[in-house]
Amino acid sequence: MSYGFHAHPGFSLVGAADVEVGKPSTGHGAIGCNATYAANIGIKPLGVDLSAITPAELSDAILPGQSEIDVLLACPPCTGFSRAISRNYVEDDPRNSLVATVADFAAALKPKLIMMENVPQLINGNFRHHFIAFKEKLEELGYSVAARAYRLDNFGLPQQRERAIIIAAKQRSMLRTLDDLWAGYRIAPGATTVRRAISGLPAIEAGGTAPNDPNHTCPALSGDSLMRITAMPHDGGSWPDLLGDATTEKYLIPSMWKAVSRGRLNAYCDVYGRMSWDRPAPTVKRECSHVGNGRYAHPEQDRQCTVRELAILQGFPADYRFVGNSRKNLYRQVGDAVPPLVSYQLAHVANWVLTGTRPNIEHVLLPKTHLTASDLEAYDSDPTQLALV
Template structure:
């Protein structure tokens, strides 16, 4: 082996959060993204030579393998962050066997791993995915082992997996964001009874003995401690910062300006409004979504950054101290994108311009950069250990 970087392929690349996390250690041979505007954001930050903009269902993994100029077994890392909306808790209330077509996209992991046979797989989704039968099937096929630790299907690779439901705030992200992370390690020696899958109550898969490629927890700074180092300019609702065009906030109606002015700083909610400002639907007993119209708290972590992250009415997205919702830049920083990261909300690729809804969706759907980096670092260490074992004089730093 003699290469300057490890190799990677990324499926569902989105705005490029995972690419930002891995680009220093990995040569990204291919990234696939369906949405052409989101792909423009990716291109602004990571180039387009390796980017394929298409519906993944239309692509042949064998042709993608040829595109990368790799052979089966040569890929070091396959990163997969398929759409998660169908696995959300809202969908769970409808049915664990939700028929949302997007849920099938996790099986692209199998489709590509069977062709590329990567050494490692990094997979991220919502934590609630474990409650779905689709996930159990996914784990069983990906592992590809019988109860004795031998391959069930000889032509497919087998994987020793570990998956856990985690909170991003435990991995250097100033945000309470509950996710599922899975790391799969290709099995090259059989039998491997440690990797055999059993099933717990509720048909949730369990690994006999998960591998140990997992980072130690690293608690994030609080939201205030994290954001203060960026020294962002104070802006008003509807205003755009003159020196950072992504630092812009949605406008507020006069009524919502009154509401947020009555909301106590650092964590206040609509419960503190005078009655004349309350919405009729919120006056009823037992109304859920208590975080709607709330403020973030500088002394705590941000709530989950969602596609509605810049809208005051769609969650606890009110600024901790200013009378506005958080800006696009603040949302991107909470997702741990670098301050220099560029986004676009239009097909022309104009930097930090275009639809605020499209921009918010890109940011909210992204994998936090620091979260991905923390887990990818562990995979890199494992790859390094293999290199030093086979070639003691070759070390990647």
């Protein structure tokens, strides 16, 4: 979320905080994302649990002498709201309370604008009361709040990603959204495919690293894992394609046969699957470091997509640096991120609100991503007509 504002000439990042938790069991600092943040933005975030620090303490730590800020960017964990986790249908994750806590930080920091990104279930799921509490607190502070869930491929992301965007402004007359930014325009459909985004990257072997890009790297595959991927058809193939042939069925693992016996091929077919060249990528999730966790295999090369490929599909510029000793954590940093391609557009929305000047639509495309001005089309209808309600 920060990088989109860092890349915009109208903003300067003045402070950040992230506890760097990869999984609750790994403890604070494990994922190492603050080092990557510092390498690209030039600010070392405070490694602190925002549920364990007061707004005044945070302000003193990262904003000494700062009387007010223009924009507060807040992205609480989405894990407790995501429909991909079955327990979220019945259990309210304690981390979900961080959503309403953002309003407490807003009361202390007094930003003119607040922007938040999360999964759609934050605003329409079983535990949306956290969003309602957040919204009501902000309204008591005098903010107007707009919340909507979108398909981010509508804004040029080469990925099927659905996310809620919440924007709060001190004055209702100031409130603008992505709908306003894109009114009258859209991204050409062919600009959001896997082919368009990553086909130009150099080929590498499983376990390899490109000599001129340490982030164009992927884990090694061997034995049945390698043979399973090799046997799958190029361009969208998956493990069900191995059924019916004894020479390839031997590569199916027990969970695959279990899915066959239950007639649940559609629910499980993305595991070990290849991406399709001429479609947007599937949702890039935090555990995207292994082909067994989703449709993360390259469309034709016999390997997992690299950190760089998934980062590009996640809307990062081609020269963004992911740093750390654990390749798995680099993948997690990619999957956990707000796509910078979209946060750059949000920065333009914020600048419009603060200056009153609507940006030229050609200027909202993040440099060094796959998008160019030729991908823009005039459109006489709402470009977000496919937004989730």
